[in-house]
Amino acid sequence: MSLILQDLTVRRDGCPTVDHVTLSVPAGSFVGLIGPNGAGKTTLMQAALGLIPSEGQSDLATLPPARRARRAAWLPQAREIAWPIPVEALVRLGRRADPDRRADAAAVAEAMAALDVTHLASRRATELSGGELARVLIARLLAQRTPLILADEPVAGLDPSHQFAVMELFARLAQQGRTVIASIHDLALAARFCHRLVLMDRGRLVADGHPSDVLTPARLEQVFGVSGAFVPTPAGPVFVTLPPPPGSCAPAPPEP
Amino acid sequence: MRRDARLLVVLAALVAALALASLLTGPAGAGPRAGLQALWTGEGPLGIVLREIRAPRTVLAIMVGASLGLSGAALQGYLRNPLAEPGLIGISASAALGAVIAIQAGVSALALGVPFAALGGALGGVALILGLAGRRAGGLGLILGGIAVSALAGALTALVLNLSPNPFAAYDIMFWTMGSLADRSWGHVLTAAPLMLAGWLALARTGRDLDALSLGEEAAASMGVNLPRLRLAVVLGSAAAVGAATAVVGAIGFVGLVVPHLLRGAVGAMPSRLLPASGLGGAALVLAADVAVRMILPERDLKLGVMMALVGAPVFLHLIWRTQAGR
Numbered sequence: 071m072s073l074i075l076q077d078l079t080v081r082r083d084g085c086p087t088v089d090h091v092t093l094s095v096p097a098g099s100f101v102g103l104i105g106p107n108g109a110g111k112t113t114l115m116q117a118a119l120g121l122i123p124s125e126g127q128s129d130l131a132t133l134p135p136a137r138r139a140r141r142a143a144w145l146p147q148a149r150e151i152a153w154p155i156p157v158e159a160l161v162r163l164g165r166r167a168d169p170d171r172r173a174d175a176a177a178v179a180e181a182m183a184a185l186d187v188t189h190l191a192s193r194r195a196t197e198l199s200g201g202e203l204a205r206v207l208i209a210r211l212l213a214q215r216t217p218l219i220l221a222d223e224p225v226a227g228l229d230p231s232h233q234f235a236v237m238e239l240f241a242r243l244a245q246q247g248r249t250v251i252a253s254i255h256d257l258a259l260a261a262r263f264c265h266r267l268v269l270m271d272r273g274r275l276v277a278d279g280h281p282s283d284v285l286t287p288a289r290l291e292q293v294f295g296v297s298g299a300f301v302p303t304p305a306g307p308v309f310v311t312l313p314p315p316p317g318s319c320a321p322a323p324p325e326p
Numbered sequence: 327m328r329r330d331a332r333l334l335v336v337l338a339a340l341v342a343a344l345a346l347a348s349l350l351t352g353p354a355g356a357g358p359r360a361g362l363q364a365l366w367t368g369e370g371p372l373g374i375v376l377r378e379i380r381a382p383r384t385v386l387a388i389m390v391g392a393s394l395g396l397s398g399a400a401l402q403g404y405l406r407n408p409l410a411e412p413g414l415i416g417i418s419a420s421a422a423l424g425a426v427i428a429i430q431a432g433v434s435a436l437a438l439g440v441p442f443a444a445l446g447g448a449l450g451g452v453a454l455i456l457g458l459a460g461r462r463a464g465g466l467g468l469i470l471g472g473i474a475v476s477a478l479a480g481a482l483t484a485l486v487l488n489l490s491p492n493p494f495a496a497y498d499i500m501f502w503t504m505g506s507l508a509d510r511s512w513g514h515v516l517t518a519a520p521l522m523l524a525g526w527l528a529l530a531r532t533g534r535d536l537d538a539l540s541l542g543e544e545a546a547a548s549m550g551v552n553l554p555r556l557r558l559a560v561v562l563g564s565a566a567a568v569g570a571a572t573a574v575v576g577a578i579g580f581v582g583l584v585v586p587h588l589l590r591g592a593v594g595a596m597p598s599r600l601l602p603a604s605g606l607g608g609a610a611l612v613l614a615a616d617v618a619v620r621m622i623l624p625e626r627d628l629k630l631g632v633m634m635a636l637v638g639a640p641v642f643l644h645l646i647w648r649t650q651a652g653r
Contacts, residue, residue, distance in 0.1 A: 121547050136550040144548035152406035152540045153595035166538055167550050194595075210541070214549070 072097040072218050072249035073118065073142075077126035080110075080117045087113045089273035090126070095251060097217065100244035102264035102281075103253040106294055109270040111253040112147060115220045119144055130218070139167035143214035145221040149203050154194035157187060157206050164213035173215070181212035184239055186232070201228050208236060219243070221252040225259060237263035257298065261285055261309035269293060285309060330599055333592055337606035341388065344613035348384040349376060351620045382512045387616045388609040389515070390507070390571040391581060393522050395608020396601060397564035398582025400529045403536035403597035404560040405465040408590075411583035412568040415468060415561065416475030418579075420451025421572035423479040426486050426499050440502070441517045441573040448569025451475050456561065468561065505576030505631025507616050518570040525567030526605070528559045533598030540597065578631045580638025581608050587645055 073095040080088040088110045095101055103111045117124035119142060120131025130142055143164070151160065161182055165174045182188045185205040190198065195206060204227050211219060219240070225233040233256070240250040241263050254260040260267055261281040269277040269284050271293045277284045282300060290298045290311075297314050300307040350361045354375045364372035365381070397412040404410075412418065424447020425440050433439035458471035483503075490496045535556045538546040547553055571578070585607040586600055593599035612630075615637065619628040 116544075119548060121544065135547070135552060139548065139550035142548075144545065146542060146544040146548070148542055148544070150542035150545070152542075153590070153597070155540060155595050159594060159596060160540075163538055163541060164549070166534065207541070 072099075073251070074129045075114075075118055075127070078114065078117055078128055079125040080113050080122060081125075086273050088117055088124070091270075091273075091275045093268065093275060093278070095249055097249050098244055098247045099249055099266055100241050100264050101249075101251045102260035102267045103251060103270065104255070104257060104260055104267055104284075105253075105270035108272075110273040111270055112222050113273075114270065115144070115222060115251065115253065119220060136167060139214070139216075141216055142218040142220060143211045143216040145208060145211045145219075145224055147222040147226075149200065149207055149227075151195040151203065151207075154196040156191070157193050157195055157198070158182070158191040160195045160206060161187075161209045161213050164210040167214065177213045177215050181209040184212060185209040186235065201232065204228055205232060205236075212239075217248050219248065219250045219252075221250070223255065224252050225254065225256065233259060241265075257285065257311055258309045261300070281309070282307075291315075330593060330603075333589075333603055334606065337603060337610060340610045341606055341613065344610055344617065345384050345388060347617050348387060348613050349380050351617050352380055353620075353624055378511070379509075382515050383507050383510055383616070384613070386510050386515055386518070386574065387507055387613045389518060389522055390575050390578065391609035391612030392605040393525065393567035393571040393608070394578065394581035394612070395585040396526060396529050396605040397568050398608070399586040399597070399600045399604035400532055400536065400560050401564055401582070402586050403600070404532070404539065404557065405469065406539065407465075408587060409583070410469075411579075412564055413476070413577070413579060413582070415472035415564065416451050416455055416479060417448050417565045417568045418572045418577045419476040419479035419483070420454075421445070421448035421569050422503055422577055423447045423483050423486075424450070425502055425573070425576070426483050429498050429502060430486050430490055430492070430495050432495075438513050438517055441514060444573035445517075445521065445569060447479070448565060448573065451479060452561065452565040452569070454478075456558075468557070501629065502576050503631075504629035505578040505634075506627070506629045507575055507612075508627060508630075510574065514574040518574045521566045521570040525563045525565070525570065528563030529567065530601060532556060532559050532563070533601050536597035536601075576629075576631060578612070578634055580634050580642065581611055584638050584641055584645070585611055587642075 075091055075093045078088060078091045079086055091114055105111050116122045118128045118130055120128065120138065130138055133141065158178065161178050162174065165177060182191065185208050187206050187209055190202060190206065195203060198206065208224055211221065225236050228236060237259055240252060244250055264281060266279065267281050267284040268275060269289065276293060277289055285298060287297055290296055291314060295314055297312040298310060299312065300309050349365060350358050354372060356364065356372050360372065361376060364370060365376040367373055368377050394412060401410040401412060401414065402408055421444040425444035428440045428443030433443060454475050455471040458474060487496055487499060535551045538549050538551050543553060586604045589603045589607050590600060593603055615633050616630055619630055619633045622628060
């Protein structure tokens with residue numbers, strides 16, 4: 071088992087934003103965490119890491135911070151870089167927790183190659199485009215070489231080909247026995263690449279399983295207020311989101 | 327890393343050259359050779375001048391400059407803001423308040439009475455900031471706490487001046503707050519040294535954590551950085567270094583702001599590499615300014631703080647202009 075959460079609950083001003091979530095993720099899986107805005111996806115991952123106080127149990131949160139950093143890497147949603155640090159030095163920051171200095175150069179080069187940012191190595195991070203910076207920050211995550219990776223909307227803001235590349239990379243890491251948990255808003259990407267989807271709504275875990283079992287029309291309408299279907303294509307079945315069927319009780323669009 | 331070593335060697339050489347210039351500059355007007363000889367032997371009136379007046383002044387300039395440069399770099403790294411400087415967290419203002427109260431109370435007659443009172447003021451200010459900014463608050467709490475403490479200390483300083491029945495004390499206070507290295511003794515050096523050293527040690531150890539913090543507080547925490555401890559090290563370290571500096575030489579602005587700014591490009595903007603460079607750069611800048619005040623107006627006691635602001639503000643304006651133009 072790579073991550074075990076038991077009755078994890080996070081309260082903000084008394085209201086639970088994550089409500090008794092129990093989840094276990096075995097090594098070698100790529101889990102997509104989906105749900106509408108404010109469902110508690112980010113909070114769940116932060117609590118699992120022990121970055122915010124929570125009730126219940128997470129096997130990660132009980133580790134001392136330095137050991138946790140060798141076991142799990144975290145990509146926050148905000149793409150922040152405070153100083154005009156060269157890209158290679160930024161990726162190297164991910165090597166902080168690992169005491170093995172000899173592995174640094176290889177880990178950094180490998181991570182930069184995997185995210186297609188090797189050609190940016192000496193550019194200043196503050197001068198990159200949003201998508202380039204996002205890829206450089208994912209390279210930092212990868213350079214940490216942890217068995218477990220938690221990423222908050224890793225593909226948001228990337229161009230389609232790099233979205234595919236990042237999702238394929240995560241799927242490949244899972245095949246190699248590592249574990250990736252990523253929150254994703256693009257349901258088509260999530261359905262295509264994740265072995266398993268975990269659907270959250272209002273702090274609760276409402277569905278957990280294979281994409282075709284989680285993305286049912288009834289659940290889509292109930293949680294997201296949209297419809298959707300798996301459409302056969304030459305490249306295999308592809309999930310598309312569709313407008314809600316007429317007469318549904320989905321939330322009405324705001325008045326103009 | 328080799329580039330770093332070269333930069334540090336260049337800066338150290340600059341400090342050494344300016345220290346020599348500082349030792350050989352003064353109203354006694356001896357030649358360089360006679361000066362160095364007198365420093366070596368300590369004989370005659372010139373020996374006393376060099377050993378008891380110029381040497382402590384030079385050593386103090388290096389210590390004060392290093393404290394300001396190092397604290398500025400650490401605070402900018404911690405707050406992730408190039409506009410942060412040691413004065414921002416209210417240490418200089420509260421140290422000044424301590425000194426002002428001591429001068430008003432007539433403690434200045436005692437040797438080192440004013441520095442010790444200023445140290446007390448700085449410690450009071452730090453306690454207040456840490457109390458105000460809370461344990462879990464981020465950088466913003468620290469900035470706001472610092473502004474509040476600065477405002478309070480400034481108001482109380484003004485009140486003391488306002489109600490001062492003694493015009494000479496008011497005059498003394500005004501000159502003290504301008505900051506100067508003139509007429510400082512080994513007593514001043516020894517008063518400031520222990521606290522400054524403690525501050526330097528605390529700040530020097532924050533480098534790796536500050537690097538990780540470049541990625542934001544959340545990413546840094548996930549990589550194993552203990553944020554509350556880092557914050558304590560940065561605040562207490564700069565408070566100790568800058569509080570001790572202000573206590574013995576008065577308020578000196580711009581060093582902690584301009585030096586990290588000037589050197590950031592040379593170290594690839596990495597906070598850990600900026601720390602030592604900024605310490606040496608601060609020492610060089612204060613030494614240069616202290617030599618300049620003695621050369622520009624030898625007869626009139628031009629204050630170091632005034633000189634620094636006169637040079638520092640235009641340099642800072644130029645930097646801002648250059649950054650804006652570069653965009």
